[in-house]
Amino acid sequence: MSKVRVLAGTRKGAFILESDGKREKWDVSGPHFAGWEMYHLKGSLADPNRIYASQTSGWFGQIIQRSDDGGRTWHQPGTPPGETPTPGPPKAASNKFVYDTSAETGKPLTTHQFYDGTQHPWEFKRVWHLEPSLTDPDTVYAGVEDAAIFRSTDGGENWKELPGLRGHGTGPKWQPGAGGMCLHTIILDPGSRSLETQRIWIAISAAGAFRTDDGGKTWKPINKGLYSQYIPDPRAEVGHCVHHIAMNPSRPGVLFMQKHWDVMRSDDAGDNWKEVSGNLPTDFGFVIDVHAHEPETIYVVPIKSDSEHFVPDGKLRVYRSRTGGNEWEALTKGLPQSNCYVNVLRDAMAVDSLDKCGIYFGTSGGQVYASADAGDSWNPIVRDLPGVLSIEVQTLK
Amino acid sequence: MIRVLLPEHLRTLAQVRGDVEIDIHGPVTQRSVLDALEARYPMLRGTIRDQVTGQRRPFLRFFACEEDLSHEAPDAPLPDVVASGAEPLVILGAIAGG
Numbered sequence A: 001m002s003k004v005r006v007l008a009g010t011r012k013g014a015f016i017l018e019s020d021g022k023r024e025k026w027d028v029s030g031p032h033f034a035g036w037e038m039y040h041l042k043g044s045l046a047d048p049n050r051i052y053a054s055q056t057s058g059w060f061g062q063i064i065q066r067s068d069d070g071g072r073t074w075h076q077p078g079t080p081p082g083e084t085p086t087p088g089p090p091k092a093a094s095n096k097f098v099y100d101t102s103a104e105t106g107k108p109l110t111t112h113q114f115y116d117g118t119q120h121p122w123e124f125k126r127v128w129h130l131e132p133s134l135t136d137p138d139t140v141y142a143g144v145e146d147a148a149i150f151r152s153t154d155g156g157e158n159w160k161e162l163p164g165l166r167g168h169g170t171g172p173k174w175q176p177g178a179g180g181m182c183l184h185t186i187i188l189d190p191g192s193r194s195l196e197t198q199r200i201w202i203a204i205s206a207a208g209a210f211r212t213d214d215g216g217k218t219w220k221p222i223n224k225g226l227y228s229q230y231i232p233d234p235r236a237e238v239g240h241c242v243h244h245i246a247m248n249p250s251r252p253g254v255l256f257m258q259k260h261w262d263v264m265r266s267d268d269a270g271d272n273w274k275e276v277s278g279n280l281p282t283d284f285g286f287v288i289d290v291h292a293h294e295p296e297t298i299y300v301v302p303i304k305s306d307s308e309h310f311v312p313d314g315k316l317r318v319y320r321s322r323t324g325g326n327e328w329e330a331l332t333k334g335l336p337q338s339n340c341y342v343n344v345l346r347d348a349m350a351v352d353s354l355d356k357c358g359i360y361f362g363t364s365g366g367q368v369y370a371s372a373d374a375g376d377s378w379n380p381i382v383r384d385l386p387g388v389l390s391i392e393v394q395t396l397k
Numbered sequence B: 001m002i003r004v005l006l007p008e009h010l011r012t013l014a015q016v017r018g019d020v021e022i023d024i025h026g027p028v029t030q031r032s033v034l035d036a037l038e039a040r041y042p043m044l045r046g047t048i049r050d051q052v053t054g055q056r057r058p059f060l061r062f063f064a065c066e067e068d069l070s071h072e073a074p075d076a077p078l079p080d081v082v083a084s085g086a087e088p089l090v091i092l093g094a095i096a097g098g
Helices: B008-014 B030-040
Strands: A005-012 A012-019 A027-032 A037-043 A053-059 A062-065 A111-113 A117-123 A124-132 A140-145 A148-152 A182-188 A201-204 A208-212 A242-247 A255-259 A261-266 A282-290 A299-305 A316-320 A329-333 A349-351 A359-362 A367-370 A379-382 A388-397 B002-003 B019-023 B059-065 B089-093
Touching: A005 A053, A005 A359, A005 A367, A012 A037, A012 A379, A053 A124, A062 A124, A124 A182, A140 B019, A182 A242, A201 A242, A208 A242, A255 A282, A282 A349, A359 A388, B002 B030, B019 B030
Parallel strands: A037 A124, A037 A388, A242 A282, A349 A388, B002 B089
Antiparallel strands: A005 A012, A005 A037, A005 A388, A012 A027, A037 A053, A053 A062, A111 A117, A124 A140, A140 A148, A140 A182, A182 A201, A201 A208, A242 A255, A255 A261, A282 A299, A299 A316, A316 A329, A349 A359, A359 A367, A367 A379, B002 B019, B059 B089
């Protein structure tokens, strides 16, 4: 029988929630890495026992953790517990994220725009998102703050920047959003056949969306159709605060975006976007995701505004569109409909691939909600975790 | 034998309890202690000082003998009682909320 494993990153540790395919009874383990901010955990499609985790702290910096047994045990790649260090240079540097400044690939080392409009050098702060390769468990991408993308091909032991993104020319126009200048979304095209030809979509707050068609060597901004009143030219090539992008793997190139304000879609791999906010009560929000089997069924959680980061009217409502946007219905069964003022952050929604499709999201109030019927009804798996930063789901056969 | 007292989160990361005891060959300085500490516990690389610049992370402090040594030069000798192991070098997180 199928199983589901939900990976929850919170402000004070990680939790793993497991159930059988009925998704009624859940076993909860954690906190893993108690006290640390767990920005993101994600399992490999190629090897579901392989899970990568981003463990961060304002005090102690960035740690990458890896599990090879489905989250039961963890180690920092290259430094397994109990292994006696050997003399000489370290054999692994899993915590080391260094921007490429080499003459061959890293120049020019650009600056970006700071909050006050002045130019500011890139400074690594943390990993926001880990995206394992679809085919190789040892290859994984990391989206970091200050915005850049790194790749490891040795299971997270060593990381190398794909500098073509940061250095491709528009960097001085990028600026941090409220959460920092983070690269938070990485989507891999399942149709790509090699690392060198891997098509990748990424999104940065606040720069916008970008795409590479050559494995990360070159990138192009894909923000045509976005309109953002908080930048001098609302239709600028870059500078947009994209909050999240989602794609159904069966339809690479059809993308759905939750922007700071506005829900958007693209049918041409991001070359052009159109607004599909339709009848949403507010089109500000962070999460967006796509049904695993119905590629025109999408989900968002509207948030009141950019100055009031909680759900409107004290009601926690997921909105579903079965038409790829524009026409939305509120999903409320099982969700609090009074006195609720939580937020749902950009990486805190995920779907499983069971039939019916399961939808999961975590809140700033520490609840993780699950729907085993594509959103028709909801139940809390847990109610009292630390604030949830990210949710990912593994469907295990 | 030098004694180093780590913050709780780093003790957990390094899987140690209490003081860490390390041998230093040569001058006992912040840099030589941290070099030896990171060699023995590679998982701590980058958690106390930046991996590129070698600078102390801004929210960490170094105390010993009831003195704040955070702003001493990395190659300045540590107090004799630290070098002898009588007193630990204390690495701790600055109190900044949370």
